[in-house]
Amino acid sequence: MGIDPGLTRCGLSVVQAGRGRAVLPISVGVLRTPSDAELSERLLSISAGVREWIADYQPDVIAIERLFERGNVSTVIHTAHAVGVLILAAAELGIPVHHYTPSEVKKAISGNGRADKKQMTAMITRILGLSEAPKPADAADALALAVCHCWRAPVLARTASVAGHAGRPALAKERTQQP
Amino acid sequence: MGIDPGLTRCGLSVVQAGRGRAVLPISVGVLRTPSDAELSERLLSISAGVREWIADYQPDVIAIERLFERGNVSTVIHTAHAVGVLILAAAELGIPVHHYTPSEVKKAISGNGRADKKQMTAMITRILGLSEAPKPADAADALALAVCHCWRAPVLARTASVAGHAGRPALAKERTQQP
Numbered sequence: 001m002g003i004d005p006g007l008t009r010c011g012l013s014v015v016q017a018g019r020g021r022a023v024l025p026i027s028v029g030v031l032r033t034p035s036d037a038e039l040s041e042r043l044l045s046i047s048a049g050v051r052e053w054i055a056d057y058q059p060d061v062i063a064i065e066r067l068f069e070r071g072n073v074s075t076v077i078h079t080a081h082a083v084g085v086l087i088l089a090a091a092e093l094g095i096p097v098h099h100y101t102p103s104e105v106k107k108a109i110s111g112n113g114r115a116d117k118k119q120m121t122a123m124i125t126r127i128l129g130l131s132e133a134p135k136p137a138d139a140a141d142a143l144a145l146a147v148c149h150c151w152r153a154p155v156l157a158r159t160a161s162v163a164g165h166a167g168r169p170a171l172a173k174e175r176t177q178q179p
Numbered sequence: 180m181g182i183d184p185g186l187t188r189c190g191l192s193v194v195q196a197g198r199g200r201a202v203l204p205i206s207v208g209v210l211r212t213p214s215d216a217e218l219s220e221r222l223l224s225i226s227a228g229v230r231e232w233i234a235d236y237q238p239d240v241i242a243i244e245r246l247f248e249r250g251n252v253s254t255v256i257h258t259a260h261a262v263g264v265l266i267l268a269a270a271e272l273g274i275p276v277h278h279y280t281p282s283e284v285k286k287a288i289s290g291n292g293r294a295d296k297k298q299m300t301a302m303i304t305r306i307l308g309l310s311e312a313p314k315p316a317d318a319a320d321a322l323a324l325a326v327c328h329c330w331r332a333p334v335l336a337r338t339a340s341v342a343g344h345a346g347r348p349a350l351a352k353e354r355t356q357q358p
Contacts, residue, residue, distance in 0.1 A: 039276075040266055040267075040269065040270035040275075040276055041270070043263055043266055043267045044270045044271065067256050069252040069253055069256065070252075073248040073249075073252065073255070076252070076255075076259075077246050077248065077255060077256075080255075080259030080263065081260075081262055081266070083259075083260055083263065084222055084260035084261060084262065084264045085263045085264060087218060087219055087222055087260070088219075088222045088223065088226055088263075088264050090219065091220070091222060092223065092226075096219075097219055
């Protein structure tokens with residue numbers, strides 16, 4: 001499951017990893033909360049929404065965008081409130097959460113860490129074999145996060161396994177990110 | 180109940196408003212989570228901790244510090260994750276949440292919006308008739324938030340009442356903050 005977090009629009013996606021680099025799209029959507037509603041109500045709504053998705057699709061793992069420390073700080077704070085609630089929902093249900101920066105996702109999907117939205121949408125449409133481009137951007141981003149994790153997970157698992165056997169302390173921090 | 184939010188240290192306090200400006204201290208403490216633990220674990224721990232406090236003390240209302248858009252953005256993001264989880268806990272239990280900026284709290288408690296930590300701790304110790312100064316700073320801040328709300332609540336209630344009767348649209352935004 002991929003999550004592009006946000007308080008006003010939160011992109012959610014579910015994919016199934018196949019053999020090699022094959023990824024099957026299962027579902028995609030956007031949770032919305034009205035910007036004039038109280039913060040309490042908005043967080044309740046996001047929490048209930050993501051729990052419903054988790055209950056419906058029972059994901060093995062959740063990939064969520066790591067917040068970037070730039071841009072409008074007020075927006076970042078609002079998004080960070082939503083991220084807290086989203087990660088809590090996953091944690092309460094024992095689902096591991098992986099974080100990816102926007103440039104990690106762009107690089108994994110398009111080979112270019114600075115790909116623009118148009119390029120990313122075209123790539124994700126092609127990778128998943130969709131008949132039309134996913135909309136809005138939050139939905140496409142949620143799918144990109146999910147695909148990014150499908151492709152990165154085997155690499156991360158091997159790294160963790162090698163590090164585990166060799167006990168390399170330099171990789172200790174990376175290992176702790178893998179529940 | 181007053182909350183000075185944080186991921187590493189989260190100050191919690193409970194007070195009872197008396198007649199006039201009298202405020203009785205009930206409890207104060209700090210939730211801590213290890214900075215090397217996973218974010219999921221830390222948010223689970225904060226969520227469980229605040230729920231326990233709410234269950235124990237059944238507060239009528241929660242006053243929480245409004246995040247300030249300055250300082251270390253990484254710290255602000257971490258604190259904002261915790262705030263999301265704290266507000267969600269209150270919302271799920273139907274407890275209204277009020278937000279105060281640090282300068283609103285300082286002004287309410289000491290008359291000076293730019294009072295330093297030492298002045299604030301001295302004032303809160305005197306106001307609550309404590310035999311010694313509350314420690315750490317997060318505990319003192321949580322008490323200051325709770326006292327700030329006790330003193331501001333009657334004013335807010337009157338404003339809401341006046342605005343409600345007169346239907347003054349200029350106050351509409353303030354009204355919506357009062358569940």
